Amino acid sequence: MELLYSMVLGGLAAAGVYLLLRGRTFPVVVGLTLLSYAVNLFLFATGRLATGLPAVIGHSETYADPLPQALVLTAIVIGFALTALAVILALAALSASGHDGVDDEKEQP
């Protein structure tokens, strides 16, 4: 299970990084989203993978680690704010320069 989980994480990170390096804003935002999935899943996994043990007191004997979950929960919400900010910046760049490239006009091929 751990190996499968890590492979999925690697796939997400690779896809995110590749899109992050594209020259247009929209793929960069999509890449950022994919990368944040990978990061959230990674942080979540620092508490290890538990099956059927939600951290609700009284439901079982042992529990999944609640601390990384709390961290990741806020990270997901902040991640949304970050994505939104990136989107708005992309739109602002579009309105300022008339194109959706990430680099300066002169850098465009």
Add this chain to the structure above:
Amino acid sequence: MIDLAFIVLLPFAGSLLPFAARRLRRPWCTSAAVIPAALTLLLLIPYVPGILGGKTFVFHQPWLDAAGMSLSLRLDGLSFVFVLLVSGIGLLVTLYAHYYLAAKDPMGRFYVYLLWFMGSMLGVVLSENLLLLFFFWELTSLSSFLLIGYWTHDSDARKGARMALIVTGGGGLALLAGILLLGRMAGSYELSIVLASGDLIRNHTLYPAALVLILLGVFTKSAQFPFHFWLPHAMAAPTPVSAYLHSATMVKAGVFLLARLYPALSGTETWFYTVTLVGLATLLVGAVTALFRHDLKGLLAYSTISHLGLITLLFGLNSSLAVVAAVFHIINHATFKASLFMAAGIIDHETGTRDIRRLGGLWRFMPHTATLAMIAAAAMAGVPLFNGFLSKEMFFDEVLQLNMAAPLRFFVPVAATLAAVFSVAYSLRFIHDVFFNGKPSDLPHYPPHEPPRYMKLPVEILAGVCLLVGLLPGLTVALPLAAAAKASLGGALPSYSLAIWHGFNLPLAMSAIALIGGAWLYVKRRRFFAWNRRLPKPDAGRIFEAATKRIVFAASRFTAFWENASLQSYLAWMLAAALAAAGFQLISLEALHGGVALAPVDEVTAVAALLLMVATLATVVWHRRRLVSLVMLSVVGLMVALAFARFSAPDLALTQLSVEMVTIILLMLSLFFLPRTTPVESSPLRRGRDMALASGAGLLVGGLSFAMLSRPYETISGFFLQKSVPEGGGANVVNVILVDFRGFDTLGEISVLAIAGLAIYAMIEQMKLNVPQTDALNRPWAMDAHPLMLVNLSRVILPLALLISVFIFFRGHNLPGGGFIAGLITAIALILQYIAGGAAWTSKRFRVNFQVLAGLGVAVAGLTGAASFFFHRPFLTSAFGHVRLPALGEFEWASAMAFDLGVYLTVVGATMLILSNLGKLSTGRVSGRKI
């Protein structure tokens, strides 16, 4: 002993007085500046008997113990003499500047800078803690920068100020490193401890490094060769500044540090050779150059360099008598050099020039000033009956006592005599070429006359001190000198006598040679000037400027290479660097598999994982067709939510699910404006590079994750699991952590969310975007304002969704749910109304200001936290009890719920702020056909 702190703080606080008086008449402004300087001297009076009795007063004030930093101050003989010099000469300079500054010069600003400098200098000499000393040391550099550059319109002044700042500031950095090493060796930065651990320090392996670093600070500050070049360029400052900083005080900070740290650092061969030889070189270079300067202040500047070299040399000799001589010469030099600078300023002021070649015969016009200048110049030349003679005799005596190898034993006294010869010659030139020797030629102001009566008063006082000390050393300077020398030596004082007449001996012969030789040199000066003209003269100013320019040029080239305005390039470099740094750690692992048994894979999870990977791949492969890519992305997001659910994190699954929805809506809205496709732009090579970086990142993240998951771990969560119910009042530990244990973090996070929402709102307000009239396939938009099915469905769903969000909110403390999730559900339900009914229709019926809502949320959360202050508990302490709500069953009611309400409101506010505004941007501007 708190008044020691007042001595340092008074000038800083007092600088407000001349600032406040800057628009009043000038005498008011000057009086305002005199008050703080005079008060520091008054504060010193109670300490006089103790100090002269050899006592040390230390005022302990701990501050950052862990960093070794304290605000402790120390007043002993050495600091006492320096406080006298700094405040006393400061007072005289204040008076002098009143007459010196022109009507158009902003006087208030000058006095403010001057008082800042005075406070900084007092801080340097009174600090007990070395880090505190360093702080004030840097302040003197900064305030001297302001003073040198006082005439901001003058490019020479600006350049000179910058040069002084770079040289002394650079030395200051070295000094800081040296002090840190010193504190490490001694185990404390308190001077009392450092000075007592001399042996420990000298035998430490770090001693040479610390010594060199500290000496770099000293030599740059005290203008020692080869760092002396900044001082002549600092002469672009107004003359009162030169009289104060560049003769009496700031340049003395370096030699003060030599005196201060003498017990801790001196006594080794390294100390002896470095300090003595640098001092000797400075002494010679300064004395010889001074003679050939045609600018009065330039002559005095090089003379100052030379005398500072003499003092440094004395400290280097490792002899306690030499320290007495050095301290004595510090006092003497301050008095005669300050008065000479003031005299030069008077001449400049009254004639309009400082060029010695144009001056001459001024005795007829200003005999009084000439007499004062002659007294001070005689002291500088070391003429008997003036104070300079006494310390110079001691200096000659000391260099004759040298105990070292043959060539140096003869060379040093000969060089010392030679420097004294030049010193006499330039002193003669200062007097004879200016006040006698023919008539002045084409003076800007003719005829010159004596300056205002009280402009001469400071010069008279200082010249008087030169004479009094020279004639009656036993009655005047003996006690403070003994106290200062004793404090510097940190032990017993050697026996010495301050008499004028010691009989016929070698030092007297050297003095005689100096006087006769100097007179001969001056008489024969034409020949030497001709010789000097043929010498190559490197222009330090130009070399320095050129070097600065080269460094700036190289720095901007370097910056331009990395900061090339290409996001792709930045990201590629950053990712490559991160890969290298983290990858190195991963490769250094002995084995990737850490040994913990792996869990088995079940079929459902395997299929889900496969689906996730396929969707990820599809997102990338189809990334040029943006809408398709977006649909694939949403599949990935849903699978991630399922992954959270699968691995026992229901809260995360709910959050991810709802965030996924708003994210996709957001991206779809953005696609309305952005092009629908991504063109092929990158070369195959670039794509190959990106794929390599991406694969590297994938391998790294996957590898790290596997290495981590297969290793045993410990967690601190036991605490949270234990205390959640009894102390947090909730069974859902994740929620309790968010709203209670780590509530402060959450408060920060919702603040970020609210700020992001506001920032986005502000940016959208200013945005002007062209709205595309057709979709990617050139079809005009459908303009069905009220899609019947959606409108009806959404109106039914709204109350249900709101009810669910209320339920999720209330159960959050004990079951998966809470403010974050409830807020997102509410936001989604509201957004659905916007989509179905249009922005105009919806906002007409739903009048909520989302900015206010987001801010209100943060305020509610913050106030809930602050409420615990009323119960005398720390911020965000929660209380809880049980409450029965009709129809919903029994709930545990915790004050954390009010906090969670704040979270809820912020999430709704921020999310709606973002989405509704972006939505509004797209409506009302499209003209399409109605279906």
